[in-house]
Amino acid sequence: MSKGTSKKVHTWAALAAILLSIASLSGCTSARKLVYFQGAGSKDDTVAISEPFIPTIKKGDVLSVQVSSLNAEASAYFNPVSMAEAAATANGTNPLARTVGYVVANDGTIKLPLIGQVAVVNLTNAKAGDLIGSKLKNYLKEPTVNVRNLNFRISVLGEVSRPALFTIPTEQITLPEALGLAGDLTVYGRRDNVLVIREEGGKRVFTRLDLTQRSAFRSPYYTLHPNDIVYVEPGKARATSVDRAYQLAPILTGILSIIAIIATRR
Numbered sequence: 001m002s003k004g005t006s007k008k009v010h011t012w013a014a015l016a017a018i019l020l021s022i023a024s025l026s027g028c029t030s031a032r033k034l035v036y037f038q039g040a041g042s043k044d045d046t047v048a049i050s051e052p053f054i055p056t057i058k059k060g061d062v063l064s065v066q067v068s069s070l071n072a073e074a075s076a077y078f079n080p081v082s083m084a085e086a087a088a089t090a091n092g093t094n095p096l097a098r099t100v101g102y103v104v105a106n107d108g109t110i111k112l113p114l115i116g117q118v119a120v121v122n123l124t125n126a127k128a129g130d131l132i133g134s135k136l137k138n139y140l141k142e143p144t145v146n147v148r149n150l151n152f153r154i155s156v157l158g159e160v161s162r163p164a165l166f167t168i169p170t171e172q173i174t175l176p177e178a179l180g181l182a183g184d185l186t187v188y189g190r191r192d193n194v195l196v197i198r199e200e201g202g203k204r205v206f207t208r209l210d211l212t213q214r215s216a217f218r219s220p221y222y223t224l225h226p227n228d229i230v231y232v233e234p235g236k237a238r239a240t241s242v243d244r245a246y247q248l249a250p251i252l253t254g255i256l257s258i259i260a261i262i263a264t265r266r
Contacts, residue, residue: 053224055171057125153168157230158232164182175209196228198221207221
């Protein structure tokens with residue numbers, strides 16, 4: 001091999017090494033950081049989960065109260081708005097029905113036709129339905145009452161595909177389900193540091209969960225409560241993706257290195 005050919009080989013080898021270095025800098029996000037619920041790899045892994053969350057009625061909640069009995073015409077008196085209209089109003093798609101549902105007053109009661117005020121605060125929906133049903137026995141034959149919370153809402157913000165405020169009709173939702181509604185995390189979102197903000201006892205509690213580990217299933221914040229806020233923090237890759245100077249720095253460094261190598265080989 002001639003001396004000139006040898007120089008060219010060394011130059012191209014150096015160029016390839018620099019390009020590989022640049023590529024490694026641009027692809028700095030580890031694939032392992034994108035994987036949810038990592039474990040030891042055993043097929044028989046099991047993780048104990050926290051007790052299921054059963055929501056109770058709070059002051060300011062908006063309740064849908066649907067009554068049925070053997071006399072449908074008499075029951076209609078207690079159902080001024082259908083369930084479909086109530087759901088549409090809760091989701092903001094029914095602007096005409098603005099007063100749907102019963103707002104739980106500061107004294108913890110709602111006011112129903114004929115039976116008047118009923119104390120429902122701190123009751124589950126099922127217990128509240130049973131209580132209202134017992135009071136309706138004086139007016140209806142074998143009444144059945146279905147109570148739903150129309151403002152069970154979750155906010156999902158940050159590095160997700162569709163950040164939004166979501167109304168949860170089932171009143172049961174986990175953190176992964178809420179992230180699924182938001183279109184999952186982007187590749188820039190930190191799966192190991194998802195923040196859940198919750199109101200408890202007149203205070204806001206800030207808790208972080210690592211969704212790359214199966215221990216997240218054991219957290220009491222794995223199941224979300226009404227008005228929880230989920231925030232997905234952006235990783236370093238997001239900051240560098242919007243910082244043009246940071247992006248161009250390794251490229252410019254590579255170009256200058258190539259020029260320097262070629263110059264020394266002449």
